[in-house]
Structure formats: structure tokens, C-alpha cells
Amino acid sequence: MVAEELRRRIEAGAIPAGALLPPESALVQEFGISRGTAREAIATLRAEGLVVTEHGRGTYARPQHPVRRLSADRYRPNAVHASDLPETSLRADVRLDEVSATPTLARLFGVAAGTPLLQRRVLFWAHGVPEQLAISNYLLSVVAGTPLTDPTPEPWLSSITTQLSSIGINVTKIRELVRARMPTAEEASALRLLSGVPVLALTRRTYSREQIIEVANEIVLPADRAEIEYEILPT
Template sequence: MSAESVRPMTPVDKASDRPAFKQIADDLRRQIDSGARSAGDRIPSETQLMATYVVARMTVRQALAVLKAEGLLVAEHGRGVFVRDRPVVRRVASDRFSRHHREQGQAAFIAEAEGVGAPSVDQLEVGYEKPTSEVRGCLRLAGRERVLARRRRYLLDGQPVELAASYVPAALAKGTAIEERHTGPGGLYARLEESGHVLGEFTEEVTARMPTPEERQRLLLPEGTPVLTVRRIAFDTRGVPVEMTDTIKAAPNYVLEYRFPAK
């Protein structure tokens, strides 16, 4: 059965207190959640939905707008409305920075994406700069100390899912592969440890918010889609902060999993 032949599981109840457009959105959402409509399937045209649910065009448009805002549907100009593909990265916080990943040549995002899709990086920028007051405070830098900043966008199967900006004190980055566009097997953390800064601890702060216009554009987010922000600081075994990263994650693409002992 083609996606466009799928019929609603519950007809619109004209006597219900729930608006018709929300009933239609509920029905289409159920179809997506159940797998009756899969990623990439084309949603029937407005005219077809009007006939299926026996409602006006504006009601159909309101229903589709709800699902677009939820990130379930995406409109492609000249082609129609489709079920959005949402590869999900399960980010296991207690494991993603484990040394065994670095020893196997895997940076954190590569370890996270294993088994989910093909990870890649684009829009990569590397250079020295004056740190903001926030970065300076997190890294405990003196007033004139500079940082090496690494900014990149992460893709999964070609779809943007995360923006990241990492900062390393200039004194630690100078003359190392951290200055290069490609830091080598194991990523930035492997290079820090090779230079004698063995990692001992990480701290993270996670928040949620709506994206800025630039973030929405770079992550190709549908209107109304939130992002997760994660600020991570890496400390060496002496308790000295050696790196800080701010990441902005497309919320529908991530499950954040935390494991810790019940002490």
C-alpha cells in the first residue's frame, strides 16, 4: 500500500471539543509513529486531505503546520510535504569520552554515531582568537591569553545534527596537531594526552532553548524545533581545565543517556 493510500484511523469528529485541525494532526502523527508513514514518504496533497477528512483547506493547512512545527514533516518547494527523516544519536555520557574510544582512533561524535549512520564534518574553521569572558572564566585564563578555536558542523547521513565550538588554551595547542584542520586518530583529546595532559574528568551543563535564526539555518531546522545546548569542560588529572566545548544539537536527533552509580 502506498503512503498516499493510507486512510485515517479516526475520522474527524465534528461534535468533539478538540478542533478538527488538531484531530487531523493527531491522526497523521499516529500514522508516522506507527510506521504507516515512513521517513521520506510524501503526505497526500491538501486537496486529497480535504477529501479524506471532509474539511476546508485552511483546516488541512493548520494540521500540517502543527506537524511541521513538531519537526515531523518538512515541505520541499515544488515537490510537496514529506515525513522528515530523523536519524537519532543515542549519546551515552558515561562512555562517549572513554579512553578506549581514543585508543581505537575514534573521536566522541564518531563513537556516538556508530551503528546509526555515516558521520561527517563540514564548515570547519580553526584559528587563534581572543576568548570571551565566559571562555576565559571556564578555562581559568589570564587576561591576555588567547585560545585556539575549532568550529565545525556535524552531519549524519548528510543531514546537519550538531554545531560545535571547542576552545583550547593557546599554550597547549601551539605546535601540536590541534592546530591542524584534521587532528588525527582519536581527535583533539588524544592529542592533548599525547602532549602530557592526561584527562581526568569532564563536567557538562545541558540546557534547552529555541535556536537563533543562524542556528536554525545551519541545522536546517523546521520552524518551532528546539535545540539542546551542552557546555563541556575537560580537566586533566591535576584538575586544570584544558579544553571547553559548546555544542548546539538538533533536539529531535538526540537521546541523552546518563549512567552513574547509586551512591
């Protein structure tokens, strides 16, 4: 009963995002319950991701960030990486490295382990909030000497289709695998995730005819700030 009422108040805005919940003593008095029952109610809301408890501050309604929708349209030519956000609101922290294909990347590319790759590690921001961490890998033999190896024009906010088209590569197919998992400590720090928030992890393979040109392993998004929309046309 207590958790249900507090949930209703949070969802209705009576307890706005960032506002403190009543202390245990107030809940005990208002609902005629024990402190143990009050703690259980708060624990339930915390498990649902509605509240956050910080030592020295108390328990408050969790801030709600705008949800970003990703659709297949983001891979259309000339689309920016987040199709529902204006490009002026975006920025990216980028690091380029030449690496050797690990056994996992070699399997995804269909090449031998140790094959030279160009790796682009990008943390995307929107409206001052980190919203996506992506690690993309390209066959170095394909992109060597092209603008993709030059950090000067970074960040490339256009789609992978447009990026590769700009260097003369025609993308014919993109395959994605999506799964949910808990973040690593590095991901939680980079994306400023609250405790208990899972992520959506996408593995992407980009093809030009039968050759795999790029493998993103992985694209990591906060699960509480992103939703993925697919359109499936039955044949």
C-alpha cells in the same frame, strides 16, 4: 480527529517519510470538514514536527534521520567522538584560529579576558549528514607547539581525553552543562535543520587536576537526531 488520524498514518508508515499528505480538498471530502479545520490539522502536525510545508510542493511527512546516542563512554580513552558510529562513516570540516578569550570564555576558564586561546571549529558529518557543530577552545600556553595546533592531522575523531593524552596531558575531570534552545541562523544552515527544530547545546570544561585545559562553548546537536545518556552512580 483529523490530526490524530494523519498522525497515526505517518507513525504507521502509511504516509512514509517524504510522501505528500492529501491536499486540503481531499481532507475536506474524506473527513467531511471545512478547509479551515483541515488547515488547523496540518498546522498541528507541523507544530509537532511531523510534517513540513514547502511552497510549490505542498505538505509532506518529515524525513526521519537516525538518532545518535551520546553516552559518557564517548570520553573514554581511544573512543571516537560518536561512540555508536563507525569511524569510516565520519568526516569533519575543521578551522583552527588563535583567538583572545572573550569575557564569557575567560569566566569559564577562570583566566583573564584576552588570554590567548587556540580555537577549533569543527562540523562533524556522519553518512553524509551534518550532525554536530563544536567550538573547542584550548589554553594556547598549554597546547602551543603540539599536534593540536597543526591542521595536518585533522580531523581528530578521537575523544578529547585521547587528544590531550597524546600530548602528555592527563584528563582528570570533565564537566558538561546541557540546555535546549532554538538554533542561530548559522547553526540551522550548517546542520541543515528544518524550520522549528531546536538544538541541544553542551558547554564542556575539561580539567587536568584543578586546571581547565579546554572549554567547548558550545557543542551543538540537532535535538531531533540526538539523545544523551548519563549513568549516575549514587554514593
